[in-house]
Amino acid sequence: MNIDQYRAAFRACTLNISRHKPESIKTTLQRLADATSDDEQIDNYGSGELIEAFEREVAALLGKEAAVFMPSGTMAQPMALRIWADLARSDYVALHATSHLAMHEHNSYQVLWQLKGCELGEPHRVPLLADLQSAARNPLAAILLELPMREIGGQLPEWEELVKQSQWAREQGIKLHMDGARLWQCPAAYDKSLAEIAALFDSVYVSFYKDLGGIAGAMLLGSSDFIERTKVWKRRVGGNLYALFPYIIAAREGLAQHLDTLPQRRLQARWLAEQLNRLPGFNTWPAxxxxxxxxxxxxxxxxxxxxxxxxxxxxxxxxxxxxxxxSDEDAIHCEINIGDAFDALSEDEWADWIKKFGQEMAGVLKA
Amino acid sequence: MNIDQYRAAFRACTLNISRHKPESIKTTLQRLADATSDDEQIDNYGSGELIEAFEREVAALLGKEAAVFMPSGTMAQPMALRIWADLARSDYVALHATSHLAMHEHNSYQVLWQLKGCELGEPHRVPLLADLQSAARNPLAAILLELPMREIGGQLPEWEELVKQSQWAREQGIKLHMDGARLWQCPAAYDKSLAEIAALFDSVYVSFYKDLGGIAGAMLLGSSDFIERTKVWKRRVGGNLYALFPYIIAAREGLAQHLDTLPQRRLQARWLAEQLNRLPGFNTWPAxxxxxxxxxxxxxxxxxxxxxxxxxxxxxxxxxxxxxxxSDEDAIHCEINIGDAFDALSEDEWADWIKKFGQEMAGVLKA
Incomplete structure (x- = not known):
């Protein structure tokens, strides 16, 4: 399989219908230097106005009492579940088969964080209230819900369904944790504010380098008590770095630059899916x-x-x-994520390229 | 205690006899942008020439087969011990009472990494071979030795003693891990190369933001097999960030800028200790x-x-x-670390300031 050459050719393109425009290291560092005022002081082991002001800013945006910035979601999410498990004196947590914790972290939540995972719903669809209730046959400390669910094409539960799930979990005393790596995409989908969505959850994780174009970095949000409890774990897991300022400044700039564009990106994604579904052999998920x-x-x-x-x-x-x-025997599977690279052309211009692609690639597509 | 005001006044000084010269965020980012060539590509989840070339550079410097860069020592060191523990099928590791793992990580090596700590020697001195032998009453997987030992004033075991310890550990099949956060200081002290020192250890951790003035970041070094085994743990602990380039470039520049100056810094430290020991009530540790x-x-x-x-x-x-x-009833305790801030004045000029300080502060010092 010549996937490496395909990848190289993909990277060498000057136009890309998906993702954010690529930026060189030099340009990124220069841009961040330009975005920094002379009097901004270096953060130090999680303290200092730079990091604390950004934590307050995002906490306010999501309507949560407090927030803590850390290097990665892979440390943030099992940490949240560990805290809920300790409080509940139960190591059981429910998560969907396509959760990042189940698919991409080498079972760290079990091996390192000593949690026990319970299945939640079915792999190819969003969990329903009945799935939560079924998982709760175990003495659950917490349930993790991802919004939107990346591995199943960015699907979301219906808003009313989500509200019911949140109410039920609260009645049961089970904490609801949000994997909000791409939460930024949800307000347009639900026609709700970030705070209205986050209010359904006891703890929220968000990421800054996906939709927002930061370098890396994550945040946990919740009550002041919850965030206070993250501090010892942030140190234990090695996430309390001597300084995080490049990530913080990139995240802050990314939030300012990209958050407001996401509703438009959603419309562009729907437009693109419609175009692609017209090509022979193409099917988007969801349609x-x-x-x-x-x-x-x-x-x-x-x-x-x-x-x-x-x-x-x-x-x-x-x-x-x-x-x-x-890749399967007779198909390939890709992920499309609309970012600012889309803006390089108009929809009409992209439509021409898609048509041209369909014509010139017709020989290898199966209708 | 008005320690906060003291700290503020300390930070506001334009001359400082210890540490590196402070640098604003803006200046740091600008300096790193300037140090980056146009064609350097962003690293991605631990891959790419930028990170791999730097890992090879440091591995060669320390004479080890392979290296892996990660965000912090707090994740790197228990990871190394966990790997040795898994291979030995024993969770016992020996470490000194002043080890970073025992003092500053909220017992992560126990709570998160499921290791069992055994005492090594006495708190106020370097461990001797007999201490290693005594700790080995437990079925030790590994012994952690810090070079130099930060919490006891940067003390080092005698070279011949260290060689004996290494030989003995190898005979016993016990792995020797180095906490080399400040290893960079050792070649001048031992009159040995970094590689000669590292050769006594099975695994080595080094840091880039202390003596070398980077932003944050650490490296584990050892055999190719050992480094291969770190990969799954680096992901599990959340250290495999989407991108690490600000830390890598800062570390690379710091190594190039500071490593060769450390022998001179050691002489300056000895000179300064001699000056300070002349002041009434002043005692350096070691003398x-x-x-x-x-x-x-x-x-x-x-x-x-x-x-x-x-x-x-x-x-x-x-x-x-x-x-x-x-602070005690009748004394305060400080740590001095000589960096490039020392270069702002000549030794004669510093001597004048020290004399002046001794005279003007005489009223509060106890002879």
């Missing part, structure tokens, strides 16, 4: 995106698609189809 | 520094010292005595 991301299944002979696709990108320097995250 | 750091005990009435010392710094804008890390 109509709920947020600014979706997954894409292309029926094809994968080897031939990658070879032809690489050549097409080399010729035109236009990237439409990201490197697949999975 | 003659072995590296470029030492601790300082000043017999005084602490409250009066802080008040007068604050005023003295406000008047002269010269900082000689850092904020104490501990």
């Amino acid at each position: 109509v995106p709920q947020t600014n991301m979706f997954r894409l299944r292309i029926r094809c002979q994968p080897e031939a698609f990658l070879t032809e696709g690489e050549q097409w990108m080399q010729q035109h320097k236009v990237a439409l189809i990201p490197p697949p995250y999975r | 003659v520094p072995q590296t470029n750091m030492f601790r300082l005990r000043i017999r005084c009435q602490p409250e009066a010292f802080l008040t007068e010392g604050e005023q003295w710094m406000q008047q002269h804008k010269v900082a000689l005595i850092p904020p104490p890390y501990r």
Whole structure:
């Protein structure tokens, strides 16, 4: 499989319909230097106005009492669950099969954080109240819900369903934790504020380098008591770095630059999905995106698609189809996430490229 | 205790005999942008030439097969011990009472990493071979030795003693791990290369933001097999960040800028200790520094010292005595670490300031 060459050709394109515009290290560092005022003081082991002001800013945005910035979500989320487990004196937590904790962290929540995972619903759909109730046959300390659910194409539960789940969990004394890595996409989908959505959860994790274009970094939010309890764990896990300022400044700038554009990105994602679904063998998941991301299944002979696709990108320097995250016998699967790279062309111009792609790649697509 | 005002006055000084020259965030980011070439590509989840080349550079410097960069030592060191524990099928590790793991990590090595600590030697001196042998009554997987030992004034074991300990541990099949947060200070003290020192250990942790003036960040070094085993743990602990480039570039620049100056800093530390020991009530620990750091005990009435010392710094804008890390009834304790701030004046000029300080502060010092 010539996936590496495909990836190289994808990266070398000057136009990309998905993701954020790439930026060199030098440009990023220069931009962050320019965005920093002369009197801003370095943060130190989680203290200082730079980090504390940003934590207050995001806490206010999400309507939570307090927040704590840390290097990664992989440390933030099991930490939140560990805190709820200690308070509940139960190590049981419920999470969906496609949760980041279950798929991408080498079972850290079990191996390192000593938690016990309980299944929540079915892999290909959002969890329903009945799924939460079924998981609660175990003495659950907490339930983790991801909004939107990345691995199933950015799907979201219905708002009323989510409200019911939150009410039920509260009645049961089970804490609700949000994996909000891409929470920023939700207000437009629900027509609710970030604070209205976050209010349904006891603890929230958000990320700054995905939709917001930061360098890395995450935040946990919740009550003052909850955030106070994160401090000892942040030190234990090695997340209380001597200084975090490059990540904080990049996150702050990313929030200011990108948050307000996300409703528009969602409309662009829906427009793009409609265009792509017209091509032979193309199916988006979901058929109509709920947020600014979706997954894409292309029926094809994968080897031939990658070879032809690489050549097409080399010729035109236009990237439409990201490197697949999975290949089957007769299809490839990709993830599309609309960012500011979309703005380089108008929808009409993108439509022309999509049409051209469909025509010139027709030989390798299966109708 | 007016320690906060003392600290503020200390920070506001334009000259400081210890530490590195402070740098604003804006200047740091600008300097790193300037130090980055246009074609350097962003690292991605631990991959890419930027991070891999720097890992190879430091591995070569320490004569180890491989290295892995990660955000903090607090995640790196228990990770190394966990790997040795898994291989030995024993959770017992020996560490000194003043080890960072025992003093500053809220017992993460026990609570999170599920290791069992065994005492090693006595708190106020370096461990001897007999101490290692005594700890080995437990089925030790690994022994952690810190070089130099920060909490006891940067002391080091004798070279021949260290060689004996390493040979003995190897004979016993017990892995030797180095806390080399300040390893950079050791070559001048031992008249040995970094590689000769590291060769005595199975795994080594180094830090980039202390002597080397980076932003944050650490590295683990060892055999290729050992480093391969860190990868799953680096992900589990949340240290495999989306991008680490600000830390990597700052570490790379810090290594290039500071490493060669450390032998000179050691001589400056010895000179300074000699000067300070002449002042009434001043005692350095050790009496003659072995590296470029030492601790300082000043017999005084602490409250009066802080008040007068604050005023003295406000008047002269010269900082000689850092904020104490501990105060007793009749003494304060400070840590001195010589960095590039020392270069602002000649030794003769510093000597004048020290003399002046001794004279003007005589009223609060106890002979």
